[in-house]
Amino acid sequence: EIVLTxxxxxLSLSPGERATLSCRASQSVGSNYFAWYQHxxxxxxxxxxxxTSNRATGIxxxxxxxxxxxxxxxxxSRLEPEDFAVYYCHQYNNSPWTFGQGTKVEIK
Amino acid sequence: xxxxxxxxxGLVKPSETLSLTxxxxxxxxxxxxxSWIRQPPGKGLEWVGYIYYSGSTNYNPSLKSRVTISVDTxxxxxxxxxxxxxxxxxxxxxxxxxxxxFDIWGQGTTVTVSS
Numbered sequence: 001e002i003v004l005t006x007x008x009x010x011l012s013l014s015p016g017e018r019a020t021l022s023c024r025a026s027q028s029v030g031s032n033y034f035a036w037y038q039h040x041x042x043x044x045x046x047x048x049x050x051x052t053s054n055r056a057t058g059i060x061x062x063x064x065x066x067x068x069x070x071x072x073x074x075x076x077s078r079l080e081p082e083d084f085a086v087y088y089c090h091q092y093n094n095s096p097w098t099f100g101q102g103t104k105v106e107i108k
Numbered sequence: 109x110x111x112x113x114x115x116x117x118g119l120v121k122p123s124e125t126l127s128l129t130x131x132x133x134x135x136x137x138x139x140x141x142x143s144w145i146r147q148p149p150g151k152g153l154e155w156v157g158y159i160y161y162s163g164s165t166n167y168n169p170s171l172k173s174r175v176t177i178s179v180d181t182x183x184x185x186x187x188x189x190x191x192x193x194x195x196x197x198x199x200x201x202x203x204x205x206x207x208x209x210f211d212i213w214g215q216g217t218t219v220t221v222s223s
Contacts, residue, residue, distance in 0.1 A: 035209035037153075044202060044213035045153070056211065088153055092209060096168045099153040 002027055004089050006100035012108040019076040021103045023089035028069045033093035036065055036074045039102075040085045048087075049074065079105070110135030112203050112214035120197075120221050126190040130203030130214060137161050137179060141206035142186040144177060146199040147216075154199075158206060159186060193221045 003026040013019055021036075036049040047056040049065035052072060062077040076083055084107050089100040116128035130142065143158035157167035159177045167175050176189045186203060198221045204210035 032208075037210070044215050045210075046213070047209055047211050050209040050211070056209075090153075090209065095166055096170070097155040099155070101152045 001096055002029060002091050002094050002098050004091060004098055004100035006087075006089055006103045008103060009101075010104045010106060012106050013079055014108045015079050015081055017079050019074075019079055019083075019105055021074040021076075021087055021089075021105075023067075023072045023074075023100050025070040025072070025091060027094075029072075029091045030093045031068055033091060034065075034067070034072055035090045035092065037088045037090060038083075038085045039088060045088065076105075081107075110205065110212055112205065112212060114201060114203050114214045114217040116217060116219070118218055118220060120193055120219060121223050122194055122221055123192055126188070126193050126197060126219055126221075128188045128201055128203075128217060128219070130186040130188075132184045132186075132205075137181055137184045137186065142177075142179065143204045143206055143210060144186075144188045145202045145204055145210070145213075147202070148196070148199040156188065156190075156201075195221050197221050 005024045007022045031052040034052045037045040039045040053065045064075045066073050086102045086104045088102050111133050113131050120126045138161045141158050141160050144156040157177050159165045159179050174191045178187045200216040200218050202216045203214045205212040
């Protein structure tokens with residue numbers, strides 16, 4: 001099983017700041033099979049990025065994904081108030097598909 | 109765009125079988141893979157398994173002996189059954205469509221295992 005470890009656990013930032021979220025895999029993940037989700041309390045998780053760097057439909061360009069192999073990054077260039085949420089990384093390369101434990105982006 | 113809605117009992121007794129249904133509206137269940145994912149209280153997301161509309165399945169090994177996912181194309185529904193439940197199965201259960209990643213999710217339904 002591929003274990004995904006996200007860091008930091010919590011990111012305290014102000015609106016307008018840049019957020020950098022990391023996800024490290026216990027073994028290599030194909031670039032086509034890596035995604036990021038945003039999850040707000042009481043809502044369904046929403047797909048942000050698929051295939052490491054492709055924005056899902058309707059996702060603003062302040063969200064970007066990068067990485068390869070075992071190290072992947074989600075960057076939010078300028079935080080908007082609606083961006084404060086929990087973010088999960090996800091690999092769908094090897095079964096069982098797995099998620100990271102989440103990074104909470106909170107208002108400082 | 110397709111919408112997904114989970115439904116089923118919110119309370120299940122220990123050792124019994126949890127049964128949930130995911131109804132797809134605004135789109136067809138055919139041609140896609142469909143998955144179940146759960147989130148225990150205070151924890152992260154756990155993939156339960158998926159099914160292709162034609163019926164082929166893949167389950168998380170940690171749950172494989174207890175889980176069955178099925179699809180009914182005539183009703184545009186996917187179903188999840190989890191047998192011999194314990195308190196550890198208490199979670200919000202989501203269904204999701206797979207297009208590579210999970211591109212559409214239901215709102216989720218909370219299932220509590222308690223006597």
